[in-house]
Amino acid sequence: MSLLEVNNIEARYGDLKALFGISLAINPGEVHSVIGANGAGKSTLLKVIAGTLPATAGSLTFHGQDLAHLSAYKRVRAGISLVPEGRRIFSSLTVEENLKVGSYSRRKGHWNLNNIRDLYPLLAERWDRIGFHCSGGELQMLAIARALMANPDLLLIDEASLGLAPVVVAQVYASLPHITSQGTAVLLVEQDMQQALRASTHTSVLLEGKVVLEGSSSALNKDEIKRAYFGMEGRA
Amino acid sequence: MIWTNAIIQGLLTGGLYALLACGLSLIFGVMRIVNLSHGDFSILAAYGVVALAMHTNLILAIVLVLPVMAFLGYFLQRGILNRSLSKGALAPLLITFAFSIIIQNLLLQIFSSDNRSVQSGRFASMSFKITKNLQIGALPLLTFIVGVLLTLGLHYFLTYSRVGRALRASSDDPGAADLVGINNKHIYGIATAIGLFAAGIGGVLFGMRTQFAPSFGPIALIFAFESVIIGGLGSLWGTLIGGIVLGIGQSIGAQIQPSYGVLAGHLVFIAILIFRPQGLMPKQKGK
Amino acid sequence: MEISYVVSRGTRLNKVLPFIFAALLLALVALPKVLAIPYQVKFVQAFILIILATMWNLLAGFGGLVSIGQQAFIGIGAYSLVYISDIQGINPFVALALAAVLCGVFALPLSFLVFRLSGGxxxxxxxxxxxxxxxxxxQVKTLGGGSGISLGAFSGMGRETRIAAIYWSALVAIFLTLLSTILLMRSKLGLALTAIRDDETAAGVLGVNVLRNRRSVFVMVSMGFGLAGGLIAMSNLRVQPDDIFSVNYSAIMIFMVVIGGLGTIEGPIFGAIIYYFLQDRLKDYGTWYLIILGLLGIAIVSLAPEGLWGWISRNRFSLFATKYRISQMSKERGA
Structure with a gap:
């Protein structure tokens, strides 16, 4: 049994259907990347898993438990944490306070303030700075660190590299192995295809709300991925 | 000497206004709801103590009433107000205004429009002589101390406790709070519980200092509101300072002519609105 | 078959309605000739309620300005009427118009003050x-201080003539407020207000001057409240500060607008009529009556936030064609 099983999920924003039957499975300690063009439904998928957007069809099971009637804050308590698009750091709280709020659900595990300092030394230097005054890179690290403070079994990361300098992106990705070494599975949404393939064990390619290609990241053929990414399978 | 006296009395009254106001400020800070029934809940608590004190002693009556206020706050928030939050800014305003009318008229029905007061016996008339012409009443002093202590307590609660941090997080971004495992509805309930608890303390001390009737809620709300605006929105210490400035303004006005007291307080409020609309101690950007 | 869309203001209903309204107006004008005085007084009360509800709705439902202090202008209107007619000796009906203008004059500078605050x-x-x-x-002795002042301008007039005259004034007042509300909502200002209400930021970005439009509405409705205040002074023949500046006026206005339907023109009229009958029926119950109003208000806001009018009309039709609506029609039929 996988940690998370997504079966034929559909979702919509009002009249606009965004996901058309998505399925995937994630095992503990695994990094699963979801890639695709803008509007392919990557972020929508994460929202559905995190519980901020309801699925209109299909099922989600986590640790064998049906997630359908669990609201977002209860899913955090169950072990799913989302690093949202735009980071959503509490701007009036300091770095330390943001991290402490992250542990609000009181889940036990490896991650605490000390281990976060080791994971992201840069955050340790900014400890008393309020979120409002943090840079983009600091915010991204803080967002991941805040999610880790809940000691999730599954970490969802939405567009980790968006708008960041390459040096910072490298630092963020370098931290992934430390996270998965604790048994945490990571579901990564990423626009940068190379980055995603390098960091993950499995990859799903989304196009117009459907999974068009899926497999082990090392085994997938680059050209095949490109065609799937842009939806050109017919012309190949 | 008269003026020193007026200023000191105003300062002490400011503590009362801070008590009436800090709950209003907290509820607004967390949910952006302006609780138009805030003053009525203060008066409700005062009546609760009056009614209970007939059967038991004053301290026990207060100890019993204040938790009831907190529970009432929690359940009104979760049962009625939370539902209205998604229906735009108008709905919570209308609902709290309706609370105000309901409380006033229930009190009128039960207690009539006669003036009442919370009897604190000899304590009400005790005072300390500072100089020949300057006396400080024990009750105003107690009110002031409670006002400062409550502000301090709330400050520590919001800064250092798990739930306090969650309140601030929820105020910053409820959506993100949801994502770290915070149940916003519960947090809102707690905010209103604390707000009405504080309103209750203010109401009881108000009722010990002066006579009151069911119609006094609105004036308590107005003083609380003026304290919040004078001090600066979103700042707890600002609210205390605002209460003190309002208290001193009223007391100086009353020294000129007794009927000018309230008016002078209003004029201080208007002056702040014209010359320093962000208040005396506004919330820092992002803070 | 091609489908095309038609943008229009009214439905077919709105072609017939003007004739019905005209007939209704004629009937109302002739009313004092056939109706006993106590009923005329009741009509005046209902008219005043409708004016108040319409003005508050214009402010909150269209202007997005939720105020619980409009009794300021009711009071200014009432006191101005007494002052201008009794102390300045001007005809009370002219004084009524002047009182309304005076309220607008007061409202303009006050708006600069209160607009610094937002929301609650x-x-x-x-x-x-x-x-x-x-x-x-x-504090003002000429206005009677705390005990208030009586209106003496009608003292030479017989009761019957006086009541009929007040009735016609109220009819003119309600006609003018309703007409100007409808015209306003059909004007550019009305369009701007709707845009601001729907999305303040977006309207601002599109070049709608949010503050100025809101200020215009604030001043306009204040004149309406002044008119209502003047009429209240006329029908009570006395103004007392604690009554005329009572926040209860705000409670009543909010109740009428919410129960009828905020943000429509028909809703508040409907709400005012419901309120009129409710208070007529329930006023013997004293305080319980206000408690019931409060509970009813909470129930409506929670369960039917669009109000009773919104619930009845379901946005399918309106009595006063002010909203644009899009309807589909096929090419064959449309051509």
Whole structure:
């Protein structure tokens, strides 16, 4: 049994259907990347898993438990944490306070303030700075660190590299192995295809709300991925 | 000497206004709801103590009433107000205004429009002589101390406790709070519980200092509101300072002519609105 | 078959309605000839309620300005009427118009003050202003101080003539407020207000001057409240500061608008009529009556936030064609 099983999920924003039957499975300690063009439904998928957007069809099971009637804050308590698009750091709280709020659900595990300092030394230097005054890179690290403070079994990361300098992106990705070494599975949404393939064990390619290609990241053929990414399978 | 006296009395009254106001400020800070029934809940608590004190002693009556206020706050928030939050800014305003009318008229029905007061016996008339012409009443002093202590307590609660941090997080971004495992509805309930608890303390001390009737809620709300605006929105210490400035303004006005007291307080409020609309101690950007 | 869309203001209903309204107006004008005085008084009360509800709705439902201090202008209107007609000796019906104008003159500078507050704090801010004005009025000896002042301008007039005259004034007042509300909503300002209400930021970005439009509405409705205040003074023949500046006016206005339907023109009229009959029926129950109103208000806001009118019409039709609507029609039929 996988940690998370997504079966034929559909979702919509009002009249606009965004996901058309998505399925995937994630095992503990695994990094699963979801890639695709803008509007392919990557972020929508994460929202559905995190519980901020309801699925209109299909099922989600986590640790064998049906997630359908669990609201977002209860899913955090169950072990799913989302690093949202735009980071959503509490701007009036300091770095330390943001991290402490992250542990609000009181889940036990490896991650605490000390281990976060080791994971992201840069955050340790900014400890008393309020979120409002943090840079983009600091915010991204803080967002991941805040999610880790809940000691999730599954970490969802939405567009980790968006708008960041390459040096910072490298630092963020370098931290992934430390996270998965604790048994945490990571579901990564990423626009940068190379980055995603390098960091993950499995990859799903989304196009117009459907999974068009899926497999082990090392085994997938680059050209095949490109065609799937842009939806050109017919012309190949 | 008269003026020193007026200023000191105003300062002490400011503590009362801070008590009436800090709950209003907290509820607004967390949910952006302006609780138009805030003053009525203060008066409700005062009546609760009056009614209970007939059967038991004053301290026990207060100890019993204040938790009831907190529970009432929690359940009104979760049962009625939370539902209205998604229906735009108008709905919570209308609902709290309706609370105000309901409380006033229930009190009128039960207690009539006669003036009442919370009897604190000899304590009400005790005072300390500072100089020949300057006396400080024990009750105003107690009110002031409670006002400062409550502000301090709330400050520590919001800064250092798990739930306090969650309140601030929820105020910053409820959506993100949801994502770290915070149940916003519960947090809102707690905010209103604390707000009405504080309103209750203010109401009881108000009722010990002066006579009151069911119609006094609105004036308590107005003083609380003026304290919040004078001090600066979103700042707890600002609210205390605002209460003190309002208290001193009223007391100086009353020294000129007794009927000018309230008016002078209003004029201080208007002056702040014209010359320093962000208040005396506004919330820092992002803070 | 091609489908095309037609943008129009009304439905077929709105082609017939003007004739019905005209007939209704004629009937109302002729009413004092056939109706006994006590009923005329009741009509005046209902007219005043409709004016109040319509004005409050214009402010909150279209202007997005929720105020609980509009009794300031009811009071200014009432006192102005007494002052202008009794003390300045001007004809009371001219004084009524002047009282309304005076309210607009007061409202303009006050708007600069209260517009510094927003949302709920704006609401209480306006209330404080009303309290301050009351406290000032109480200090003025010529206006009777705390005990109030009687209106003497009608003393030479017989009761029957007086009531009929007040009735016609109220009819003119309600006609003017309703007409100007409808015209306003069909004007550019009305369109701007709707845009601001729907999305303030977006409207601002598109070049709608949010503040100026809101200020215009604030001043306009204040004149309407002044008119209502003047009529209240006329029908009570007395003005008392604690009554005329009472926040209860705000409670009643909010109740009427919410129960009828905020943001429509018909809703508040409907709400005012419901309120009129409710208070007529329930006023013997004293305090319980206000408790019931409060509970009813909470129930409506929670369960039917669009109000009773919204619930009945379901946005399918309107009596006063002010909203644009899009309807589909096929090419064959449309051509």
């Amino acid at each position: 704090y704006f609401a209480i801010g306006t209330w404080v202003i009303a309290e301050i004005i009351k406290l000032f009025v109480v």
